[in-house]
Amino acid sequence: MINKDANQFERVIGLDSHPDSFTAAVLRGQTPAQALTEKVFNKVSMSQLQSWAKKHTTDQDLIVLEASGNSFQVARSLAAIERRVLVLESCQMGKLKEAHASNDKISAVRIGKAYLAGTAKTVWVPDTRTQERRDWFHAYRKATKRLTQMRSRLLSYLSDNGVRFKKGTPLTQPDDAEAQLRKAKEWSVRQWAVLESMLKELRHAEQQRKYWRSLIAQEVLADPLLLSLVRLCGVKEVIAFALGALIGDINRFARPGSLVKYMGLNPAFDDSGQGKWSGGIGVHGRKDLRGLLIQGAQAILRSKDPLAQWGRRLMARKSSLKLAVAAIARRLTVAIWYLLKGQWTRLEEVDHKLTAKLGTILAGMGKEAINKTGKTREALRQDCCQLLKAGRTYLLDSNKKFTPKAQPDSLAAEYGLR
DSSP states (O other): OTTTTTTOOSOEEEEEEOSSEEEEEEEESSSTTTOEEEEEEEEEEGGGHHHHHHHHOOTTSEEEEEOOTTHHHHHHHHHTTTOEEEEEOHHHHHHTOOSSSOOHHHHHHHHHHHHHTTOOOEEOOOOHHHHHHHHHHHHHHHHHHHHHHHHHHHHHHHHHTTOOOOTTOOOSSHHHHHHHHHHHOOOOHHHHHHHHHHHHHHHHHHHHHHHHHHHHHHHHHHOHHHHHHTTSTTOOHHHHHHHHHHHOOGGGOOSHHHHHHHHTOSOOEEEETTEEEEOOSSSSSOHHHHHHHHHHHHHHHTSOOHHHHHHHHHHHHHTOHHHHHHHHHHHHHHHHHHHHTTOSOOOOOOOHHHHHHHHHHHHHHOHHHHHHTTSOHHHHHHHHHHHHHHOOOOOOOTTOOOOOOOOOSSHHHHTTOO
């Protein structure tokens, strides 16, 4: 692990990294007040990072840097030569920056002292496969966003010229779209040039979205862990892939509540002084992943799943659709934690609902990708069913005993303030 035994170190080295260079401040001491700056290396070429670390640092030192564009790559490069590295959250580091005077030397010292203060939050450095999956997911989201933008621009232009199409009218099929546009109105040469340009951009965005969705579907069908997630109602290939890409190693979440907090599905509260406030979700956690789980929860609420029945009863009792959807998403997150940990029952039979879901995923994979496998669509479906049935077996530890913890009687006791 990159941050193994991070609490025990000889020196802390604050690293202010840039794409082409870095500045390092070597600090000795256990607290910010005791820390002495032994030496500062200013604007060293990034190509010399590993050679510099081998010469001027040891495996007893702890290198800390602020999360930025290339911070994960810097951390992996240093970890490759057995140096301990921690990446600190950039939001908190930015608040410590002084507006009137700042340079790379000051920043490097500030980063090191921020870690010594004990209040800096660390960021998990994803492994190579997880990072590559994140790149895929972000590319898919950008393609989907671009497709929505281009469709809205085209419909807006048509509306400005008095042309309105019915909702759901296909505009990405070349022949059908052009034929409908020709019939809708007599366009001038200049107007048709604008329409042709918009149609080309719209089709390109659709091709990109299909390309990334096909790759995502192939990745999910080939990975037993990701494929097992589609067993859950409301989870298909995109959500399953996003969970694998953004969660990464599930072992970094000790309990289901930790994953719920990471998603930002736990309600916010503020109990200070005489005032007391409790709010909803949406101001913390991973917005992208939370949005996908909210979509999955809405799909669950429209289904006949037992969780949907529970959600409808909650909605009737609380008179709030949003509250019911958020509660379902939270329960779905808990189920995801147990499934990723392997603490789930073995699938004995693939029912018709799961079979239909696999068919949808294979449709997203595309005919060309299916043909490259050398198998028919039905054969691939059967392989997926067998992979789902194989699953993983959770072995109960007979020596482990449950010891209930005493519940705190107040928020002050919960946070160790008394």
